[in-house]
Amino acid sequence: MDVRAFNREKMQWLNAISLECEVNSTAFRVAYLIADHQNSVAGFAWPSLARLAGKVCLSNKSIQRAVGQLERLGWLEVERRRERSNRYRLRWPPGRAPAPRPTEGNDADKTVLVERQERLTGGDKTVRQSYLTKSLKTFSSRLGGGRQGTRFADQGKFEAEIIGRFGPGMIDVLEKLNEIDPRAVEQLCRRAKNGTLSRVDIAAAELTVAQNQ
Numbered sequence: 001m002d003v004r005a006f007n008r009e010k011m012q013w014l015n016a017i018s019l020e021c022e023v024n025s026t027a028f029r030v031a032y033l034i035a036d037h038q039n040s041v042a043g044f045a046w047p048s049l050a051r052l053a054g055k056v057c058l059s060n061k062s063i064q065r066a067v068g069q070l071e072r073l074g075w076l077e078v079e080r081r082r083e084r085s086n087r088y089r090l091r092w093p094p095g096r097a098p099a100p101r102p103t104e105g106n107d108a109d110k111t112v113l114v115e116r117q118e119r120l121t122g123g124d125k126t127v128r129q130s131y132l133t134k135s136l137k138t139f140s141s142r143l144g145g146g147r148q149g150t151r152f153a154d155q156g157k158f159e160a161e162i163i164g165r166f167g168p169g170m171i172d173v174l175e176k177l178n179e180i181d182p183r184a185v186e187q188l189c190r191r192a193k194n195g196t197l198s199r200v201d202i203a204a205a206e207l208t209v210a211q212n213q
Helices: 003-018 025-037 049-055 060-072 155-166 170-180 182-194 199-211
Strands: 076-079 087-090
Touching: 003 025, 003 087, 025 049, 025 060, 025 087, 049 060, 060 076, 155 170, 155 182, 155 199, 170 182, 170 199, 182 199
Parallel strands: none
Antiparallel strands: 076 087
């Protein structure tokens, strides 16, 4: 899917959930975090339960209850796998999906930047927020390792790049590596960003996964 359309659909989904009376605040926080992990190539998110719990400072049970609520209300599809991270897909309850946006000419959005959002005056630098490019920086920056501002904002983008470059088998490699050490996945993405990621790095990641199975 086109990244621009992918971002728009996620924001429509989050906006709709934020107005859903039956979704409590905890479930919305979990929904936001799962949406932030969605991979445009794979079509789903696969963060571990411990990763989700650690990022929003909740217990595993609280995460499970929140996921169950979203699933029960039709906002989330969950593929549960034994001794593996769940796979999460964003869904719309029956009759709730938004109608296609009308377009004007070839492009309806002519007043915003596709790749980034800049502040009009000095102060903040140009920011890219994972896939949620139109969300508030002060909200997304709190997601990450329990420390504000430490999250690698482009990680989702470069996870998709790694999968596209080294094949769909990398989906499982990244998923399992994330369960072993999320920092290792981040390091691969940082190398992809600065152009130093090589097949040797991928082989090392595959070996780490194989040794921990």
